[in-house]
Amino acid sequence: MSGLLAAMLEATGPTLFHYVLVPLIKIAIVLFAGVLPLIMYLVLAERKVLGFMQARVGPNRVGLWGLLQPIADVMKLLVKEDVVPRRAVRWAFVLGPCLVVAPAFVIFSVIPFGPPAATEGGISWFVTDINVALLMVLALATLPVYGIILGGWGSNSKFSLLGGLRSAAQMISYEVPQGFALVGPLLLAGTMSLVGIVEAQRDLGMWFIVPQFVAFFVFLVAGVAESNRNPFDLPEAESELVAGFHTEYTGIRFALFFLGEYANMIVVSSVAVTLFLGGWLRPFPSVEALSFLDLSFLPAGLGGVVWFSLKLFVFLFVYIWFRGTFPRYRFDQLMALGWKWMIPLALVNLFLTGLVKVWV
């Protein structure tokens, strides 16, 4: 592997190699070896976990324990007829699903899955580390909603339109508290680079969930709303709006919406892990006695990746757990929760964090 990389470095020269080839390879690895399989098996895991919670078994026909079920599902969706309703607005109908999926994938480029390279020329476990990463995450996380609104409006179906409208209302109510919640860790860390924020948690000696518990809570709730998951799955509320914004979608376009939803779940979880749960850090990063938890016997900082994944899975499990437990909020109640509880809570937290920052 390293021989191959060295040969490529030889062939392309350092600039092209470090700024084009390496990121491209990393993107390919993150997408095709990381995110896409994770999404596929997240769907399976969700069905299995829900089955366990609901006194049934979940998929178990395709492959051992249903392990091939995601592949079968993808195959099915790929070969299905792709219907565009005759009176749909075609460009909006086509653009909708893409706008949901693409931003979610782009966000993965700044998420640090593991520690940066310990030595010059070593492996760092993220595609890139930019100094405005958090802003970029916020900006991109807003985009999927446009996809949903466009898809809902472009379908030219009343149920879809209502789903799209709900989505718009939800976005307005939850972007704001989410943004405020993110400012808390940002103030503590003093940097917008996600790598920098994790390093700040290491230097502080604790995860930001401890000083920023309120922000974490607000972010969690807003994140669930952001990714349209139960109990905030109003835009697609199947019992009210048939399937909400994706009522008219079939085949691979529907699959893109589906993919987008799960990708967004993973994005929100990854951001939460990075900001509040110490990213790749082990629990109690400052306690020397626990340093065996660093898993430093694993090569190239892989121990950090293990910790990151563990935390991510806990988060995703919580998502699934929510779905098995809660009924759905009503449209106006969801807005009331956002404006009357989340935003004041986040503001108070921000104020207190500011005070602490000034005095300490």
Add this chain to the structure above:
Amino acid sequence: MTDATDSRQPGDHLFDVEEMELNFGPQHPATHGVLRLKLKIDGERIVGCYPIIGYLHRGTEKLFELHPFFQNVPHTDRMDYVAAATNNLAYVGAVEKLVGLTVPPRADWIRTILCELQRISSHLLWLATHAIDIGAMTPFFYTFREREVILDLFEEYCGARLTLNCMRPGGQPYDLPVGWVEKCRAFCEEFPERIEEYEGLLTENRIWKRRTIGVGVLDPEVALDYGVTGPMLRGSGIGYDVRKARPYAAYDQVEFDVPVRHNGDTYDRYLVRMEEMRQANRIVLQGLEKLPEGPLMAKRPRVMKAPKEGESYYSVEGPKGEIGFYIVGQGKPEPYRCHVRAPSFINLQALPDMVEGALMADLVAVIGTTDIVLGEVDR
């Protein structure tokens, strides 16, 4: 914003708005079959709701006129197809009253037990669909687990699980199979715990309460005007229950309470039905205890004929409300006319009153709480 020339009244819209007409059903996941609602909506607020029925009309009342009395029992199964036993009882009761048959006590007790099991299974189905309409997915699977046991009990008794056809004019066709009483008792002893489990998921859940309290309020006067019966009426504070008002079968010999709540909203109807399941369970346990020995069938003529000039009305408390059969005889083995007082149909009439001014999300909650079965609405 406002100036002297502005003729808008407070509450008027800032922009020109148009009401949207939305066709809700007949194929829609929340209409519990083929109910179609023509909705006028302003944003998500419902300003008009017109139920359109008839998609499952099979002319059952006409069919009754074509078959001899005992052949009509299977038709009643297919009206409220999740509560066949109570339908059976209402029909055979009306025939027995018309022809003048006296049912032996053991048959009466078996009927009581079957009807109460049916009430539990129907309420379980209601809870499952109601909860999933409001977005809670898990109760669906829990309730179906218990419903399965009841359906197994039915299957063991009469061979069918839904369309039971388990009663005959004059008595019961079969005795309880060996071991049935023990199985049924085992279920009934375990069931209260299961209700706790459902209630643990829903009753004190904040989201559930927010979604149901104050939603779909049915005033007692309105309910009486429409002739609403069953849990719908008892949730609005009127404790009318046919089992207490005009006891039939063995209901005068069992102890049970009729739960009544006074707010008339979806949450109260939910609590009423949950308590009704507990009471039904209590009745079944008493029935298993007191089950007398004796014959199952009254002495009946080979060909049952109605009297020359005769009519009868017999009603029972079904899971959805008072289900009654009005039969006119003309000295023939078939009814001359048979009219069904179908609680689903009558309760459905109150739906537009309950959802006027509510939101789309409330609509599905209210349809769920009305607990209609379209087979019975359309007949």
